[in-house]
Amino acid sequence: MANPTSRLLTLLSLLQARRDWPGALLAERLDISHRTVRRDIDRLREMGYRIEATMGPDGGYRLDAGEQLPPLLFDDDQVIALAVALRSAPLLGAGTEEAALRALTTVRQVMPSRLRHRVDALDFTTLGRRASRASPGTDTGAVTDAVTPDVLVALSSAARAHEVLRFDHGSDASSRRVEPHHLVASNGLWYLVAWDLDREDWRIFRADRVTPRIPTGPRFSTREVPGGDAAAFVSARFKGSAERDEWPCTGTVVVHLPASEVAPFAADGIVTDLGDGRCTLVSGSWSWVALAAALGRFDARIDVVDPPDLTAAFGALAARNAETAGANAARAAPAWSRPPG
Template structure:
C-alpha cells in the first residue's frame, strides 16, 4: 500500500489519539502513529487544513493538543465507546422528554455509520429502561436477592462498574429470548443460576436484570455487577407475561426486600398525607384505617433507617399525631439520643 493510500487511515488514528488525551508530546505521538516527527508535523498541518484546531504546545521537543474550534469536529470512537454512546442515547431518549427527539436523531446517525459487527449490540441497547431518580440515598439500593426473593443491599463506596461485554450479552438475550447461565454472588453465597432474561433496568446508576429464575421458578431481580461467568446457552424460550412497567416492578422489589435493619412505624395520620410528605420511603407505606397508616423502613444502613424514622416522627409531631416505633436497639438507641438532644435544645 502506498503512503498516499494509507494517509486517510493514519489521519484518523492521529485524530483519535488527539481526542483521547489533553496533550501529547510530539515524539510520543509520532511513535503511537508510527511515523517520524517530520511526517507527524505534515499530518498535523493536513488536519489543520481540514479545520481541526490542532494547537502546538511548548516544552521539551514540543507537543500537540486538540483545541476548541468554531464547529464540532467528527469524533473517532472505538467499539466500546460507540456502544456506550448508543446505550446513553437510548437511555436519554427514554427518560428525558426534552432530549428525546435529539437523542433519537443522534442514535439513528450512529446506527448508520456503525460497523456491522456492532449493530446487534446497539440494537439490543434499545431494550434498556431507565428509572427516574427517586430521591433516596444510593446506600439503600439493593445489591443481590435475599432468601425472600427481593433484592438485598450492599453498602459500598461509589457505584460499581459493569463489563460492557456482559451488558451487551444480556441485552441481546433479552431481545432474542435466550436462556442465560451465570454464577451469582449473594451475601457471601455463590450460586449457579439459569435464567430467562426479560429487561435491563438502570436505577440510580446501577444496572439490574429482571428475569425468571428457572431453578426457583420465580421472578427475580439481579444486579449485573454481582454476576460471574455469564454465558448465552443458545436455548430459546417463549417469553412469559411480565409487568408493563418494569420500573414499578423494580421499585416493588426494592420495597418488599428485607435488609439488615428494619423499623415498623405506626402513624396516626391518613396514608395519603404521609405519602405526600415522604414519597420516597425506603420500604413500604400502607393504610391501617382511614386515619392511621403503617410504614416499614428497611435498609442495610442503620443510620439511614434512623433518618427516615425520625422524619416520620417529626411529621407526626408537627401535626399533633401519635407515633409508635418497633425496631431493634441499633435504631431505637440513636432515636432516643436524638429525642433527648432535641428536648434539651432551648
C-alpha cells in the same frame, strides 16, 4: 499494530480525553513511533481538527475546539454510550425527548452495520430515583467495576433472543443459569431481571458483577415477570416489597415547616401545603422505624396523622436514641467533668 483508521480513532479519543498529551506518551499508548504519531496528527488536521503542538522538553499535542464542526469519530464503546444517553433522555423531563430521538436516528443511519446491530440489540428501561432508598439486603452497594458495553449488549441480546444465559456472578464467581427478561438502569447501576433456573425464582443481578459465558443456551418460552413490568418489579424489590411497587410501610404526618422547605427532600413522598407554615407529608419506607428515622431529617416538630404503627416507631426510635446517648455520655464528656475514680 492496529490498522490506520482504527489507530486514528483511538488517537482522537485520547486527545479528547485530556487537554495536553506528550508525544512520547501518545506513541507509547498507541504502540507506534514518534514519526507515525506526527503523520496521524497531520491527517486529523487535514480532516478539520485543530490540534496544536505544545512546546517544552516533552513536546506534545493539544486538541482545541474549532469554529466549525469537523467530522466526528467515535469508537465502538462511545457509540454504545451515546445511544444509551440519547435513549435515556425522556427521564430528564427537559423537553429534549424529540430532539434526542432525532439525534439517535441520525447517528444510527451513519453507523456501520456491525455497530447498528449492537445498538439495536441494547434494550433497557430506565428507573427514576424514586427507588433509591433500598431496604436491607437489596443489592445496591457501591459499584465495584463499571459495566462494559459488551456485557450490556450480551445480556440484552440474550433477553431479546429468549436464549438461556450462563454467567459467573459476584466475587466468588458462582455459576448461574437464567432465562434473562430485561435490563433496567437505576441510579447509575445496571440490573438484569431474570428467572433463575436452579433456584426456580425471579432474581435481580447487578450487571457489573456478571461475566457472561459463550455460547448462550437453548431458547425458552418467555415468562411474565411479577406485576408484568420489569422496572416496577425492580422498584418494588428496592422498597422491600415482594410484588407491588410501593413501600410496605406508608404513613402521613404534619411537618411544622413550609411545604417549600420539605418538598425538595421528600423523595417520592407527597407534600401538601397547609398554608400556615406547615404541610402534610405522605411518605414510605421498608419499616416503620426506618420511616420515623427518615422523617427526623427535617429537624422540626412532627405530628403523626396515621397509622398508630408510625407513632409507636417514633417511641421505639426515641428510646433507642436515649439509650445510645446515655451509653456514650460518659465517654464523650471532657475529662475535667468526670467524677474522680
